[in-house]
Amino acid sequence: MAYPTRIFIILIISIQISHTYSQSVIQSPLKKNRIIDRKTLIRDITDDDEIFCDSWKFTVETNDAGIWSRIPKRCVKFVGDYMLGIRYASDSDRVLDSSLSFARNVKIAGDGKDAWVFDIDETLLSNVPYYQLHGFGSGLFDEKSFDEWVDLAEAPALPASLKLFYELKHLGFKIILLTGRSEFQRSATEKNLLFAGYDDWEKLLLRDDSDIGKNATLYKSQRRQLAEEEGYRIHGNSDYLLTIRVRDDTDIGKKCYIVQIREEAAQWSDLLGFSRAKRSFKLPNPMYYIA
Amino acid sequence: MAYPTRIFIILIISIQISHTYSQSVIQSPLKKNRIIDRKTLIRDITDDDEIFCDSWKFTVETNDAGIWSRIPKRCVKFVGDYMLGIRYASDSDRVLDSSLSFARNVKIAGDGKDAWVFDIDETLLSNVPYYQLHGFGSGLFDEKSFDEWVDLAEAPALPASLKLFYELKHLGFKIILLTGRSEFQRSATEKNLLFAGYDDWEKLLLRDDSDIGKNATLYKSQRRQLAEEEGYRIHGNSDYLLTIRVRDDTDIGKKCYIVQIREEAAQWSDLLGFSRAKRSFKLPNPMYYIA
Structure with missing residues (x-):
């Protein structure tokens, strides 16, 4: 037509x-x-890099873009300016506001099982100093140099998350750290968290040998499910990935959560996972995307 | 602590x-x-309205803000400038890009059952001329004056959606229109769609008496489910609400979709619904939010 x-x-x-x-x-x-x-x-819209890239960022942050691998070449400068500038800090701070206003209305049972899950990279810790020297996600991910950066254990805190971390602890939440990093990075990760000002978390969950080859969503869903089986009630989840809980308090609803998500990252829908928090808070990250 | x-x-x-x-x-x-x-x-971040409101918009578009009712007073000007300016057009155009690159890879069976679902308000049609005269969503929703605006049937097309509409038809998709508008607005809605340049859709689904009191998600989920029962395969969904399909091709997965979502809008998670498209494309809308 x-x-x-x-x-x-x-x-x-x-x-x-x-x-x-x-x-x-x-x-x-x-x-x-x-x-x-x-x-x-x-x-006008497509010629202007600033406008084009700001809108590209919109599609990335809402997941309209689906699975993506590299920042468009023309947007590398835009992403760098964003990450180093006031807008990234401001966006994170407003996510902090949303997270806190939800958290303050959660009834804490006092049995030590009310939990909040945090991702680490680009959530608790900022790898901006690394990515600044590596084209802000414009190249292919270089595992070797990134692992070296992790070993340095000197990634700074994302200030909004540092504040949220302590406010949540103050409210009575137990903090579960759930990261795509691997077990061999446990001690560097702990060292870095302490360096950045974090302290006294309940659990630090990393990928072990059995998790190799799993996409992030499946791995994280399984770990959350284990935590739930241990009795934790996961109220909130902070991550740069956009995830939404399918909830229903009935048994028939519960069944849905444990449906095995197919292990292929080709579908954006795979990102949903199961055993999700009641509310998920998405942090900004236009640098990279690991499903 | x-x-x-x-x-x-x-x-x-x-x-x-x-x-x-x-x-x-x-x-x-x-x-x-x-x-x-x-x-x-x-x-700096909290004093500057432009920066604050741009970040507020981030939380709204990612659903970090959850259910919200009114634009913060200090952001009314920001939202107006956004909606009337080049950024809204640009954001919509980049969502168009994402939608089209997915659509072009869908294998069309040729049996007339490959479908794409469009919302109407702030998706196919733009109510900006109305909201411009009503504070861009800064006041309470005034049903009476909005219904008068609908009756005028002169809302312009959102150009990005008009283009997507015809490109999809050209690719062989059947177009299902699924709107929160009511049956009594059918003829005004059809008139407006034709006025705006739309033509030859497969179905126009509006709320009937049995849908009164249902939240938008439940209502839309039920209608999508009916369409699926009629044999339609819903590949894409364009809406200003952020929705994600929980998918699984197995039977056990299928059960999840028909779990009755509890009819209360108090939880952001209720927005998920069921019988969702394979991919959902979220259009920008910082003016209002109807769960």
Whole structure:
């Protein structure tokens, strides 16, 4: 079917607007006091790196982009400026607000089983100093140099997460750390967490030999499930991956959580996992994506 | 547990950075060539409406904010500028890119059952002209004046969705329109869709009497399920709500989809629903949120 030519001249705010709506609506369709036709608009939008990359970031953070591997070349500078600038700090701080306002309304039972799960990389710890020297995720992931960086154990805290960590402990939550890092990195990871100001967590869960080859979602889901079997109630989850709990308090609902997610990362839906927290809080991360 | 005072002086990129990492890392922690301590940073971030509201938008679009009812007062101008400006158009266009690159890889069976579901408000049609005159979602939703706007049937198309609509039809998808609007608005809605340039859809599904009081997720899930029972394979879903399919091709997985979601909107998780598309594409909408 032909794509009607006339849509190219439809303005984003149509000028065929009702007579009951004021003239001012017609005057400011896109930029103040400027009427732009769709063709000019498309050129403006796609030519401007800042605008293009900000919107690319939107698709990444909402998962509209699905599985992606590399930052578009033209967006490397944008991502670098974002990560080093005030916006990354600000976005993280507003996620902190959302997390805290949920956490403050959780009724803590006092049996030591009310838990909050944190991812580590780009959640508790910031690898920005590493990625700054490695093109902000514009190249292929280099496991060797990243492992060297992990061994240094000097990644700084993401300040919003450091604050959340201690506020949650103060509220009575037990903190479970659940990371895609491997067991051989346990001592470097512990050292780094202490270096960054974290202290007194309940558990630090890392990938062991049996987890090799599992995608992050399956691995993390299984670990959360084990924690639930130990009696923990996972209220919140902080991660840069966007995950949502399918919940239902009935038994039939419960069955759903333990459905084995197929071990293939080709589908965005695989990211859901099971045994999810009641609420998940997604931190910003336009640098990389590990499903 | 006391919250350590020392974290207030931790820089977002710690200056205690490894000697193996270059001096330039240390010099540009936040704004170029400027080291900011955490206290100054927090003030900068929370005082600046533009930065605060852009981050508020992040929490809304990722659903970190959960259920929310009104734009913060200080963000009304920001939201207005966003909706009327080039960024809303650009964000929508990049979602179009994501949607199309998925759609082009779907194998169309040719039996007329490969389907794509579109929401209407803030997806196919833009109500920006209405919201521009009603504070961009800063007030309470006024059903009476919104219904009058719907009756006018003059909402313009969101250009990115208009393009997607025709590209999908060209690829062989059947288009199912699934809206929270009610049956009594059917003829105004059809008139408006034609006015905006849409044509030749497969189904237009609206709320009937039995849907009164259902939250949007339950209502939409039930309608998608009916469509699936009629044999449609729902590949894609375009909506301003962020939804993710829990998928599994096994029978045990299938059971999960038909678990009745409890009819209470108090939990963000209720938004998930069932009988979801293989991929869902979230469109921008910082104006309002109807769960």
